[in-house]
Amino acid sequence: DADVTQTPRNRITKTGKRIMLECSQTKGHDRMYWYRQDPGLGLRLIYYSFDVKDINKGEISDGYSVSRQAQAKFSLSLESAIPNQTALYFCATQNTGELFFGEGSRLTVL
């Protein structure tokens, strides 16, 4: 089983719908991140959290919110999805060194 698990792996939704992407980890790391990947733009940080009571905005947080329900769980919400939020989303954890990524969630907003 993957150490960092994202659900759903694929989702197609319509403009205006609320969407939640979930991330859970078994690595025991305190730091968790949500990134968005778009072709030609690399990975851009949406939100990050260093513990359950700590939530921080990244460079592209507008239109997104997060919840850190437990050390192991970090969810990303799109309150009202729009087509330009179509992207590949990655959750990641970190101890003190590198990031460990989930397998990604591909979201399509029609």
Next chain:
Amino acid sequence: AQKVTQAQTEISVVEKEDVTLDCVYETRDTTYYLFWYKQPPSGELVFLIRRNSFDEQNEISGRYSWNFQKSTSSFNFTITASQVVDSAVYFCALRGIWGNQFYFGTGTSLTVIP
């Protein structure tokens, strides 16, 4: 400013050729980490290497090698005798030792032609 530049958007090589992926970074930090990740066609992000700015020794791991040059702010990645399985997008990233964020380049898509 913290920034990572991967100027090569796409590279194609024939199998068994050597290929170098360039990474240039900007940082105000005196101590920092540099990383390389691989994203194969299946989409997952695979960690390849982490380098501390204090350690300028080049590193070799099988067919992979990394050349870190602080003087030119570069951390280049060479694949020797490339194979089709090396076809992927490769990302370079930077994090300051006290920083909270990782800064990623836009990636280089490598295609190895059989």
